[in-house]
Amino acid sequence: MTTNAAAPAAVRSPKGPRKSRAGWNLLGLLVFATAGFPVYWMLNTAFKPARDAIDPNPHFFPRVFTLGNFSRAFDIADFWGPVWRSMVVSLAVVAIGIVVGMLAALAISRFAFRGRKIVIVGILAVQMVPLVAMIIPVFLLLNDLGQYDKLTGLIITYLTFILPFTVWTLRGFIVNIPKELEEAAMVDGCTRTGAFVRVVFPLLAPGMVATSVYGFIQAWNEYLYALMLMSQQNQTATVWLGNFSTKHGTEYAPMMAGATMMAVPIVILFLLVQRKMAAGLTAGAVKG
16 A cells, blocks of 8 residues: 655745845835935025035034024015915916816716817827927917916916826826716716716815825926016015025025925925825725
């Protein structure tokens, strides 16, 4: 009588996966350090004395902490006026862009109409045009419409390049929401509008939050059009930073202090919505 011994199960060495995970972690830390170092250096310079900011032998940590750069940033020019104008423009662009973009994305995604493909191609084509190439036409158009050196003209200008991205992004979210959910809601007695409000809109909310954050950042950080279309009296926060560059040189420490104060609204906005952005990525998932 012969017995067949069971072959020993193959044991995989955990060294391979561990090495792979360590490599990816190292790569992630490298990317984080590369992206985060400029932000750290901005904060580092903002709290340095002005003489240390131009030291040919810079120190990784400031030897002396000072708040004088922030006082200088407030004194060199009006700070709250440009910040308020940037806030108004950014919020208006986000509000108008998200409403118009949502309706346009819904029409493109859910309705078949003549010229639909042309509209989609046009949205992509607009995003490929360099912004610098449109400065002169935009300036002439706003001047003819009486919108030069006005916040409304700047808002309209920002919408021209933020709205296409908004439409395209929201279209991607809407396409991933099954039509069967709307049809089931309409079978239960909802109108098309009611089905959208009760079914599609809650699933679309995470995409709207993410798109709104992007639009706000784009409008808040835009410099070129704000410089060309607004006068010194109506300058925005990004143009305000240019006041630190004079014929005598650049005041780097106060400029970094001003840049730090400008970054605060963006950081606060992200902290407020980061949980919704992260949790909402899978909130609309539907199992088949």
